[in-house]
Amino acid sequence: MSINQTVELVRLWGEYEKKHPGATIEGFCRSQLKTAVKKEKSAVAQRQLQPDLxxxxxxxxxxIGKFHTIYTNKAxxxxxxxxxxEFGMMVIIFNQQHPIKSEVIFGNMLDLSSGTNxxxxxxxxxxxxxxxxxxDKRVKRLQLTAKGEKALKHAKQQILKVVFMLTQDLTDDDKHLCIQLLQPVDTRFSAVIQKQKGKSFKEIYLENTQS
Incomplete structure (x- = not known):
């Protein structure tokens, strides 16, 4: 970073701190990211359908999820x-040590029929x-075979290559920030998605948006 860039950064921090008493570095960085995104937006044809924020x-x-799926299936x-x-199911079986079928299926957000198959x-x-x-003899528990453990180990190495390929342009700080920002979304919906599968979208929307 040049001296001029450092001076500009200090100036921007000073302005931000005046507007936000008790400001944090994290908040300042997020503010600058928002500003940068706004500057990058370009005009689009009025008749085009464009998503909101x-x-x-x-x-x-x-x-990004589709990129992950496409490249992972190849890997x-x-x-x-x-x-x-299949990899997700094998991971749950390995990590949970003899889980029941429903734990493996719902842990991967699959429906009962396709998960069972x-x-x-x-x-x-x-x-x-x-x-x-x-x-309870009616309950079936699952475990990996020796062949399964070998396959899982091989698959893990391949998937690590995929996720590295997809995230190589981000710094570790970027990755930590993304996780921090998105974790609440995962936490909220992980707790309710199975309970809401039999409900209409209208019911689901109301349940998830009412404070």
Whole structure:
């Protein structure tokens, strides 16, 4: 950073601090990011459909999610796993140590039918096995086989390459800030999404927007 840039940064901080008593560095940085985004906006044709601020944010997150899915499914070729959802299921089984089927399925935000079918395919390929719970024989618990653990380890290395590729242009501070800003969204909806699956969107919207 040059001397002129440093002077400009100090000036901007001084102006921000005057307007916001008790200002923090984090708040100042967020303010500068907002200003930069506004300056980058360009005029668009009036007849074009353009998202509002909320829509633009969700659209960006969604597109990044699609990049992740597309590249991950390619990276998984040859690992024994066919798609990112299978990897997510295997991770839950590994981390939770003998979970029941519903925990694995709903933990990956899948519906019961498609989740059950996916688990059946993993079992057929010899990657997982199931056994009856000791206290309730009606309940089936899941575990990885030796083949499954090997496949999971291989798949993890491939997925680490994908996420590095997607985030390489961000600094660690950028990544921490993104996580900090988006974590509340994940926390809010993780707690309610399963309970709301049988409800209409009108009911869901009211429940999630009323303070």
């Amino acid at each position: 909320n829509g633009a944010l969700i659209k960006l997150i969604s597109r 998984l070729e040859g690992t024994g796993l066919d798609q990112i959802e 996916m688990l059946a395919r993993l079992k057929k390929r010899g990657l997982i096995s199931e056994y009856a719970d000791r206290e």
